[in-house]
Amino acid sequence: MADEVYGDDHADAEQNSLRDQVPAEVQQRLKDLGNFIRDQRNTAQLSLRRLSSLAGISNPYLSQIERGLRKPSAEILQGIAKGLRISSETLYVRAGILHPQERQNVMDSIRNEEALDEDQRDLLLEMYAKLKTGKVSAEEMRKALGQE
Secondary structure, three states, X not given: OHHHHHOHHHHHHHHXXXXXXXXXXXXXXXXXXXXXXXXXXXXXXXXHHHHHHHHOOOHHHHHHHHOOOOXXXXXHHHHHHHHHOOOHHHHHHHHOOOOHHHOOOHHHHHHHOXXXXXXXXXXXXXXXXXXXHXXXXXXXXXXXXXXX
């Protein structure tokens, strides 16, 4: 609304004023987070419009996040992670919401995944353990699953 009354120059000045109040470390973290999200979006070959739709946010808001101008909430990061098909924890760490040492390991994540039943969890845990220890290769695992 204020943008409509005062025009774009006022909005830019207001945004610059807010940026001046944010510590340089936080500004850099937001910029790094935005660059990471943009890189992931490009790698996934998703347009800004498509990712914003998948994440449930507006195009301009996602653009501002990618440019490091907005600090997204954990809920917004979760939506972006879902759209990118990456771990929300990855984005939480990059945003400074979660410290790296608090990050769950893969085994804990599988055990806590509510979308899986007990048999599915057990199978994934077994597959992960075999892949991690080198007892089976990814190629052998694909063949066993009938993907080749």
